[in-house]
Amino acid sequence: MAVSDEMQILGEWCEQLARALQIPDLDVDQELLLDLARKSADSVIHAAAPVTAFMVGYVAGHEAGRGNAGSEGSRSATARAADIAFGLCEQRASSQSVSGPEQKKQS
Numbered sequence: 001m002a003v004s005d006e007m008q009i010l011g012e013w014c015e016q017l018a019r020a021l022q023i024p025d026l027d028v029d030q031e032l033l034l035d036l037a038r039k040s041a042d043s044v045i046h047a048a049a050p051v052t053a054f055m056v057g058y059v060a061g062h063e064a065g066r067g068n069a070g071s072e073g074s075r076s077a078t079a080r081a082a083d084i085a086f087g088l089c090e091q092r093a094s095s096q097s098v099s100g101p102e103q104k105k106q107s
Helices: 003-020 030-043 048-065 071-098 101-106
Strands: none
Touching (some): 003 030, 030 071, 048 071
């Protein structure tokens, strides 16, 4: 299946799920969340991907609930939370490369 087909299916799924959850106007930055999920799975463990995406979404929802509602406020909160998560992934990847297999063999 081509990437464009997958993105179309994902977009349709997001719209269907948003309607079912009664949040039809929600603007989801799918590319950002996919990148974040991929990075967290690679930097931590595979199971970190959905948990990280959930936590970033939770922060965005919490921010929107504090009066910064609307797609711009939600996007901004999502971007800030994702930046923090990306930074942690980078830190983890860096620390793992320093204490990777070569380092353990020398111990």
